[in-house]
Amino acid sequence: MKKILFPILFLFVFTTTLSQHKPAYTIYNSKGKKVSYAKMVKELTSKDIILFGELHNNAIVHWLQYEIASELANSKPLVLGAEMFETDNQEPLNNYLKGAIDQKAFDTLARLWPNYKTDYAPLVNFAKERQLPFIATNIPRRYASMVYKKGFEFLDTLTLHEKAWIAPLPIPFVPELPGYQNILKMMGDHGTPQLVMAQAIKDATMAHFILKNYNSGTRLLHFNGAYHSNNYEGILWYLKQSAPTYLYASISTVSQESIDKLLPEHNGLADFIICVDSHMTNTY
16 A cells, blocks of 8 residues: 555655746846846846836736835835826825825726726835835826827827826927837738827827936836837837936836747847746736
């Protein structure tokens, strides 16, 4: 009986140990070389502004965002910012952070994303607990929608009060940037110059509010969709136009069938590329 039980027990222990060590993600540098989480965090602590590009529905990445924010908050005053909050919602966000309104009121007063409770509430509550600023950086969606329909000319019709919620006009605009040209390719017949303008005004506005809220002696960690900062374009392009001497870092997120080796098309997306197993359950 003992001879039978021993190999069964050994097999159970072996398979359990193997499953416990199956990684859900691997981190790579811009050249496709594996790096440790600790090494990534160490390098991030030397930067002024960090753009964390996410896949919006990826649970692993949202967890890593929380962990990285926690690490960075321990070494230097930290400011958080996010695409997921529009600039005209800064007041209710501030009121929630300081406890002037509760979560129910915040839900009512701010235009929160459908996945806020699962994916972004932990970050906002972390900022609240640690008394950290959290900056709404994205252009109000109604204005981006009108740029998509009418182009930049629409923005000239805004009042001075409304213009305070967007990047100063006129914004620099280079439609030939590869990232913007790729949008046109991906959209096919639906791709228009105005579509690229709508993307650019989002990038420019996020960059503007990142710089507006960054101060020497602090560090700013910004969360955005990966496409807004991939290939060192988008938000990062605008940041460097206005403040080229700051120290920047970018993170991107990709999903692959196998995370053992980064696919060639993902090389160079960012300083650090988080490669997540595509079998991982998404939040929506």
